Each structure stands twice: as structure tokens, then as C-alpha cells.
Amino acid sequence: MYQHYARPGQDADDEEPGHAVAILSVQGSSPGVHIVDVNTDYQRLWGGSREDWLGAAPIIVQQEAANRQIIDQLHDALNPLLNDAKSFFEGIGGLEVNRRHDGSRRYVEWRITAMGGRHNNSITLVLTQRNVTEQMEKEAQLERLATTDMLTGLVNRSQFDAVLKSEVSRQHRYARPLSLIMLDLDFFKQINDSHGHDVGDQVLVALAGLLKRNLRKADCCARWGGEEFMLLAPETSLEQAVRLAEKIRGAIKHTDFPIQGSVTASFGVVEVHSQESVKSVMKRVDNALYLAKEKGRDRVSTGGLLTPAKQA
Template sequence: MNDTYKHSEVTESDTTLNAILDLIVEGTWDWNGETGHVTRSPGWYRMLGYEVGIFLENVFTWENIIHPDDYKRVMTHFEQYINGQSTQYLIEYRCKKSDGSYLWIIDRAKIQAYKADGTVARMIGAHHNIHNKKLAQDEVSKLNKLLQQGNMSLDNLIKINAKELEKKNQELEEKIKEVALLSNIDPLTSIANRRSFEKELQKEVLRSRRYNHPLSLTIFDIDLFKNVNDTYGHKKGDDILQKLCKLVSTNIRELDFFARWGGEEFVLIFPELTLKQALVVTEKLRTTISQYEIEPDLYITCSFGVTECKDEDSIEDIFQRIDNSLYQAKSNGRNRIESL
């Protein structure tokens, strides 16, 4: 590596670096594997149409804007590189812009330092806008395919209205998103359903192992909910479930995942929280719920089971522990938290 700049003081080099990063049109990123902190250049935000600095500076920000159809491919490539199975990190994929559309980028990066255990301590990369080039390549590919199939003459292909094709593709993509959303949402409570939770848990377990981050789970249900239904009726029971979900949703972090497991039972995923930290958060939820007056003189309580994911855990191991924890909480008097 050539030393282009030589500064006598750190403050001078910082000033130069920040000035350069602010001028670069494309987006650069710097991941600290020790802390999980990710620094992104102003150009990264501007390229995607976001206000500079609007996101949390962690890996979740990056993963959450990757197109769902590209996500698995990108993560596989990333893991192969940081685990030494690949000699370079270089991949094309789509990132979500502020207006909801997706931009094709090419992502290049290199590991700069390793920790004592051989895992990544620092990695620096850059996102380069290749959207127009990619669209042109895709259009040529489609036209060539039609020509090879003999479905259209060259004259007819030239007359294709590109804007109309793009509009149809956008409409189709919106319909696909709508169907996907409905299949992942619980219709009564408007939070994620069991199917969505199972997919998210698998994703978070892999992410936890990829970055060596802690991951905890909580399961809870409403105490003696059958008595509530028998006393007030099922319509009132549904109303309670809806109000409970709104209460919990407003008292968890944006990166936490909340879902209905079934009936009056719910689950929470707490990324980057140890068991000790998850117990603190869960206790605040338990207290908040027990003190919440659903309507005049009507209160409910919940019992909670909490566990932290371990490297050797299977999904079944995780569920077994939180199920056992919840059972203990109910056996020990309800309106309490137990953990394994």
C-alpha cells in the first residue's frame, strides 16, 4: 500500500480523511469487529437517498437494507470471506433506498486486522453505484433471450417500450411484497406471526454467530387468560390481545422482533443482548404490563421464560429451554420471570 498522505498529528489526518469521505460520491464503510461499530461515509447515505447519520452505526443497518432476494447470497459470500474460505470480498446486490426502491451496487472490502482468536477485528469496504449499468445489462439479456427463442423480430424488439416494462415490473413487485406481508402478519394483533418468527429466528441465530454477538429470547403468555375470556367474552379477549401487543411494541427497541406464537402466547427476539441484559428488559415489560389498566379496573399479568442462545444450540434446543422456563414461571406462581 502506498502512503499518499503523511501527517505529523492524528488530528491533521482525521481532518483530511473526513474531508475526503465527505466528497466521495459513493459509499465507504469501516466495520470494527471488536465493538460491532460501523462507520459509514456521508456519500453512502446520499447514494441511497437517506439523511446523513440517520441510521444506527451497526451491522444491522446494512443487513436490513439488502434486497430479500439477494440476502442469502450476500451473507454466504461475506461468511466465506471472513472465515478464510474465499480470498476476496467482491459482490453485486441491491440495497434499499429511502423511497423504497432498490439500487444495484457493487460491494468491495478487505480485512485490515484480526483478533487473537483469528476472527475479524477490522474490515473496510466501499459500495459503488452500478444501477444503470446493471439495468442495461439485464435489458440486453432479456432481448437476446427473446431473439434466441424466436418469439419476436428485431424490429418488434426495438419498438418495446422500456418504461412500460419497468412499470409492469414495479407493479408485480408491489403485489409480491403485499402477499409476502400478509403471509407474515398475524391478522388480529398486526404483529409478526409464528411463520415469520421462525424465519427471523433462524436469521438472527446465523447473524449472532457471524459477528460473535449475544442473542436472547423471551416467551410469555397471559396468566389465566381462559378466565378472562369466560368472564368478559372472546371479543373482549381479542381487544386485550390487541392492546397488549401495542403496549409491548412501544416498549421494545426497533431492532427487537415481536411475534404472536399462538393464542395468548408471544415471543421476543433480543439481538445483541446477553441473558443478564434480557432479564432486565423483560422485567421492565413484566412490570409495565402488570401496571397497565386495559380499561377501568381491568388488569392482566404475564409469565415469562428467558434464555440466551449458545453456539452449539439448535433451534429445538432454544425452544426447549424457553418453554421450560415459561413452565417454571407459571408453576412458581405466575406474573414472574424464570430463565435457563
């Protein structure tokens, strides 16, 4: 009997399989599920010819172990119908993510339903597998557009709001340290006025890249608006957040930005208090940033709760 667990097939002309269909049979007196017929797209998806597949066990998903589990799940779901013709099989389904030959992902949505009821102690099933890669990629792209700042590629303000609320709630439940950093480029209006908004945009893009390189995977970095950025640092105390802000401040100061050259930034840093509201946290970090600006810019301020190290 034909068994084929290689990567999903594809025609020589690179035509992707569309809607694969296999007709299956389950005999009440013998274990296993066997193929009665397959269409061309099923052959494209998994390789082999129609003759190869007749009488063989179906491939529902690419991974052999997962495929066996689904077959076992199918038998469990069919047992009532095999024992009682009046029972009803609602079907099972899922989404398989597998790899094309070039390493890219392919999403295949599958479902198994019954074709009528039990007949002569056997059940005929229909397995359908639909390539939904384009749909999934479009949905992912829409999600990226909805959550990402188009200029810098960082998280946008609305998405950051959602992440902040979630992390503050987690801090309330588990009492783990959580800090928030707000930074603002100093005299950014002068950059736009002197060199134009295109250069200003280049500076913002370069700054976004610098921030990504200096943050951990667990940190969330967002463009808050204009030249303002937010950094959310889970599992980070106020002292640790100040050190992180100082590290970034120094990196910004000693980076040669496009055309403009030297740029500085001011920072406000706060740690979320126990049971503190998001509104209160935002107000405190904004006040801390304001103090950094008032004290001469190119510095880190905690709003007076912690004295930062001497500026360099």
C-alpha cells in the same frame, strides 16, 4: 432538445400510464440515444407532447444521475453490435420506484431491446415501461398476510421461526449475544370465560401495541399462539434480556386493559448458547416460562441461570 426530470406525469383525469413505449435510435458515429417516436402512455408517464420528445434523450428512470448511468450501460452493451453486425444485444431492464404527486410510490418496470440488427451504422431500440404498482402492492399484501398475525399485526409463528433460525445461525458465525423471551398472559382463559372472546381479543391487541412500544427496531416480536408471545433480542445478553422482560412485565401489570383492567404475564428468558440448536433454545425458554408459572406467575424466570430482580 426536450429534457424533463420532474415527477412522472399524469393526465388531468388521473388516469395512470399503462404501457409506455419509446422508439430509440443509436448512431454508431455519434454519442447519445435519441427518441424517434413515443406513444401516448410515454407522454402520460413523463409529461410533454410527442413533438417535444422527438429527437430528445429518453427518460428511462426518474433520477437524472441514474438515467445517465443507464444510458452509459446501454452504450457499453451496444458496442459489440455497433462494431460487428453479427453480434447480438440481449437487452437491459430494471424496476424503477418513483413518487406520485401525492407522495405514494409508483413502480415502473422498464426494458430496452433491439428492433432488428444494425442498419446503416445505426441501431433502433424499443424502450418499454410498464406500470406494475398494482401487481407490486398485491404481492406485498400477500407477503404481509403470509407473515403477519391477523389479529395483533405482529409477526406470525411461521415467520418468527424463519427469523429465529436466521438469527441463531448468525450467532453461531459471529458469537454475538442473542436472547429469547417467551411470555404468557396469566389466567387468560378466565378473561375469555368471564367477558367473552371479543374482550380477550381486545386485550391481545392492546398487549401487542404495548410490546411494540417497548421494543427496539432490531427486536422481533411475534404472537406465538393464543396468549403466548415471543420476543427475539439480537445483541442482547441474558442480563439485558431479563431487564427488558422486567420492564415489559411491569408495563403490563400497570396498564389498564379493555374491560378486564389489570392483567399480568409470566416470562421465560434465555440466552442462546454457542452452537446451540433452535430446538434446544425453544425447549429452554419454554421450561423457563413453566418455572415462572410454577413460582406464582407475574414474574421473570431464566430457568435458574440468573436470579431476576425482586418482583414489583
